[in-house]
Amino acid sequence: MKVWLVGMYGAVATTTVAGAVALRKGLTDRTGLVTELDEFNGINEYAPLDDIQFGGHEIRDLTSTLMEATLEHLKLNEHFPLKIFEAIKDDLKCYKAKKGTAINCGSGVAEFKNTETLESEGLTLRQITDRLMRDLEEFADDDTVVINVASTEPVVEFNEEYHSSIEGFERLLDEDRKDLVTASMLYAYAALKLGIPYGNFTPSVGSSLPALKELALKNGVPHAGNDGKTGETYMKTTIAPGFVYRNLKILGWMSYNILGDYDGMVLNHKDNRKSKIISKDSTLYKLLGYNPFTITEINFFPSLVDNKTAFNFIHFEGFLGKKMKLYFIWDGIDAILAAPLVIDIARTLLFAKKKGLSGVIKEMAFFFKNPMDTNEVNTHRQFETLVEWFRKNQ
Amino acid sequence: MKVWLVGMYGAVATTTVAGAVALRKGLTDRTGLVTELDEFNGINEYAPLDDIQFGGHEIRDLTSTLMEATLEHLKLNEHFPLKIFEAIKDDLKCYKAKKGTAINCGSGVAEFKNTETLESEGLTLRQITDRLMRDLEEFADDDTVVINVASTEPVVEFNEEYHSSIEGFERLLDEDRKDLVTASMLYAYAALKLGIPYGNFTPSVGSSLPALKELALKNGVPHAGNDGKTGETYMKTTIAPGFVYRNLKILGWMSYNILGDYDGMVLNHKDNRKSKIISKDSTLYKLLGYNPFTITEINFFPSLVDNKTAFNFIHFEGFLGKKMKLYFIWDGIDAILAAPLVIDIARTLLFAKKKGLSGVIKEMAFFFKNPMDTNEVNTHRQFETLVEWFRKNQ
């Protein structure tokens, strides 16, 4: 199979490729891959793990290959052994990103150096989507999936006229209404237009725009999102149900996240951060059925680089009105947690496509912080739903 | 309904009674009661919450009433408002324990002062069980359940001849083989013999002895256990599945528990502690399917009194062999977490009895650390199982 990565030189994308290559070469094992659990036996027939090819769009360092991008992240994060890198670095040289778009991607993106974008060439929106589609067509075969792992975009105001139908959206492109789009919409449009499944690993709007949902249904393409549920939110949605089952009342839940790296740097910009916090914050209401007091914050902490650390404090009330406490500290490596999910999402979408499914695959909620078309955020129910869906469709 | 509490003057039992009375008087709400969730609508018809009467066995302070016992715990723990105590204290005076047995209950029990037991009167085992049964008969009606909330007993060696059949066990009683029994067996025998449902909230052997399981089936009585899953283990079995679903490998799991109070004092004795640790430790294997390195310890920390604190450290491996960490600290009040479950277990057993069910109610696994007749320890699956069982039988 083939995976096209939007944001190909980022920490998540490079780790995804490095991991896939290391797996193929027998240098690492399947730890972290959901689709390699016994419950998903048989998926390999539709989406083989052993031979994944990669392509992607990027807006920075376009003269270098994925090898240099990987090394840059590795130096900062030491997130996998140098020995593995040495053994795969020649393979990584074969992957080179195409120039993409970062239109309306917020002030955070400005911190990147050596950026080039299609819009800076002076192209219209139509010319941009044509270029994206041309790149995709050159790369794709029938077994191709697009995954968006680019930086979080600012929240976009919904525009009834241009965002609610595919007819409106295409008119937006034709009228070159650059004020009404973000890059993730353009990537999602390009993929779905070409009939390629699209997974949105970011909180950006992507294929969740009504217009693009319509396009996916029209073209019979499966898609899924939003925002990969990797670390703290995954823990939250795993733990909170335990309070619900026992009828314990959440008085307050503090989630304080710190991280460095490009991701932290971008999120340090208020406009970019907002999408992220919204994506994280609605979760508790869906789990508990009421709105406890919450603090949900993400802040930049440079020395941590990609070592995302989350401090959670849960204040809860038990029998006879007694207050009690749970603290947890999550000390994870973002790219390491995200990368296998990128592969899982790609495989699952390809499986869906081969089974003739289209539109939002809401049973893939397990992979996302803010899953489309469902309110089920309980990790356990999501996992059961995914397993049942796979069994039923297999 | 009526609930007979073995260990009636302990922290859990007194909090259970205080909570039930406070609820009846509208002084507190239903927080902490599983059976008051929407999922169990209708249970009140079989086991009404509003009118629970209590009796029980005890081995200490037998000249005082449950009021004095409650006050003693309240002074140490301040686990519920003095104002509530003032409002219910006259009700609590009406409850007075009968003299029970603590036979082979370990060196920890020796720390209690003012103890009196049936065995210290020089009675034989048969005379002891006769007395227990007489007390129960005087108290019980058709809507009565026995719950064991006494201190943890030492591990007992299984004896094929006397423990594997009810015939053997009754011969043990007749032959007065005091070396082969513990108190929890005698209480369970008394209850099941009289057809009264029995719930074992402790890790002690209780009704899990094959002989007593046979008796329960023979007499058509439902029973359940072992060891109320209140705090740290509840968290563990809520969190660990999250690692399983994501195919993350647990490298090691440290569980270090500290508590004071009588419970901590008793557990500080090695013989008593052993049952508790075994009960906690087998859990991870059942969840993960493999045995990670584990540390599971419980220690006495007097100033905490009933404020059970658990330090957990989970070392896990993700994609590309990267090690990551989760820490959690559970700062709970043991009696407050346990008391509503005692009521839940009693109600559920009474419901089971009224529906004609007998033997181990393995669908009640949700309430126990070491559930009988099932290997399902995943909190989420246990909850779903309980809900389904209730719906199906309702």
Added chain:
Amino acid sequence: MKVWLVGMYGAVATTTVAGAVALRKGLTDRTGLVTELDEFNGINEYAPLDDIQFGGHEIRDLTSTLMEATLEHLKLNEHFPLKIFEAIKDDLKCYKAKKGTAINCGSGVAEFKNTETLESEGLTLRQITDRLMRDLEEFADDDTVVINVASTEPVVEFNEEYHSSIEGFERLLDEDRKDLVTASMLYAYAALKLGIPYGNFTPSVGSSLPALKELALKNGVPHAGNDGKTGETYMKTTIAPGFVYRNLKILGWMSYNILGDYDGMVLNHKDNRKSKIISKDSTLYKLLGYNPFTITEINFFPSLVDNKTAFNFIHFEGFLGKKMKLYFIWDGIDAILAAPLVIDIARTLLFAKKKGLSGVIKEMAFFFKNPMDTNEVNTHRQFETLVEWFRKNQ
């Protein structure tokens, strides 16, 4: 001795009075009182612990006594046993606050109900300070100290003309320049004008205004501040030196504080919060000699009430460039930590006065987050300095 408390019905003030009364009645011990350590033997001769009388200013609930104010805090916080309250409540009824000022105290103060202030009577600044002084004169004897424990005020812009000399400040009063003062200045002015020692337990400007420092010197009055070092900052300044001595490099220090209560509510207002964060944040530079990356935040978390909780994460680098981590969680009760320090500061200031000292007592830095006229913030050096100063002057 006599202590006048600005903010007399707040959590800190009421706990101070309750503690002093409980001590006098032998209901509690001297735990928490620095001045009762062996190192300060002899201070009782100058500032006896056993007979402290209290008065104070307040802006809310002026029809009630300190008993009602104490009870209100006790209900929310349960920060000391109801039994002690019962035993002292008649004593507390004897204390009743005088109406004070909250001029320019920020939007947070607006959340209080039932407030009355001198400025709302339409008084000029001169009339206000006259009233404050009249109240003080009626109360004070030679052994009286004023301590400011009112809510944190917004940061005030320094005005060269009116703030830098006592002549300017008194002109400000005469010209009724209400735009240029805050309440804490007026209280400090009133005290120092009357020759009464003044301690500033808050981060508000108080007696640290150059004009008022001049007044203190002129009138020969000792004063001290700012901002009682009670919890997290105390820990920070205790721990950080350990990193300095070992030549370990702090890469980043996260301090995330949450609390409820009136204090949290007021700090939830941006204008009020700013003083607090500045006061906390400059500390690390003074300790380390360089500016590491820091996060210093205080947020409202209502269910915690006065149970101030601080999450600290210290990322540091050791030999060979290796990064390591220290986490600490401080789970303290603000009023309980602050109240004995209020007594300590009052006793120490009275000792200073009796020894003929005047102006800023910079050796009292140990008690403050942002001590005046010194850069010494290392807790250990501060303690040694205080002890030496006491010995030398005794």
Added chain:
Amino acid sequence: MKVWLVGMYGAVATTTVAGAVALRKGLTDRTGLVTELDEFNGINEYAPLDDIQFGGHEIRDLTSTLMEATLEHLKLNEHFPLKIFEAIKDDLKCYKAKKGTAINCGSGVAEFKNTETLESEGLTLRQITDRLMRDLEEFADDDTVVINVASTEPVVEFNEEYHSSIEGFERLLDEDRKDLVTASMLYAYAALKLGIPYGNFTPSVGSSLPALKELALKNGVPHAGNDGKTGETYMKTTIAPGFVYRNLKILGWMSYNILGDYDGMVLNHKDNRKSKIISKDSTLYKLLGYNPFTITEINFFPSLVDNKTAFNFIHFEGFLGKKMKLYFIWDGIDAILAAPLVIDIARTLLFAKKKGLSGVIKEMAFFFKNPMDTNEVNTHRQFETLVEWFRKNQ
């Protein structure tokens, strides 16, 4: 200067050598070195940092060089960058250990593979010390120090006849009383006999034996110990004074340490662990002046390797009897914390020798968990003492 390391292929020793070489080559900076603080300006004249040569005794893998030993630890711990290792590995090849002794070093040492000891050659004690001295003499010049960084030995029973005087100890050697010695005594004897300063970085008895203290004085040699204060105890002795100064009462202090690696493996043996716990446990009494309830435990946790993690819980009482809590988690790398201290101790001892000092240098308490001849365990006072001592002698 020259440093002889007892336990030369262990994690601490190899990191010490690697760090010293990396420093000399400008590959790393002075972070972690106490003696490079401004307070110790001038020490370089007596004990230059830039040119340290190393030798040592070892009992395992004697056919390999320090390069292989370092690589083995690096693979397990990744405690410094592979890039640094590559740049220094040829230098490390030049260091090769001599065969040493592990006599009565406990069952933990038996876990090592490929061990060879002098006693296994059938030598008498005298022959062993002769060999140790011969090795030292071949290596040493006037600027040489011996540091013991071998594994913790079991506690040894004190023998009045043979342990209390140097005459008795030499008689013990002559009588070959192998039942009465441990390896650390023999190493300390060899060093002190030859007039070489000796630092004991372990909790083993070493030069703290009265006989050897006498020898040091007689031969005019400075020595210091015991047990390098690297991580958790360093934090404890930094934090606990903060409670003392504020007259806060420690109700209980839990210290729960986990680590893997050879060190954890050896400590997992009860006999070896005992010395360590004693060394850690007496500390609080010395700091507080009373004995609070304590838990002090060290356990093996293999996946952590050298990443020593300590969980501390401090339960304390404040004003009005209120209980409060402090939690801290120390996530350090043992060898990284220890290695610079080894260099610091060696430099300080050489400085002491050059200044003509002999016997226990008790002012070096700052470096040790269980400092000889002093009860000062407060980190801050220890640091001040060290600085003053250096200034005075310089």
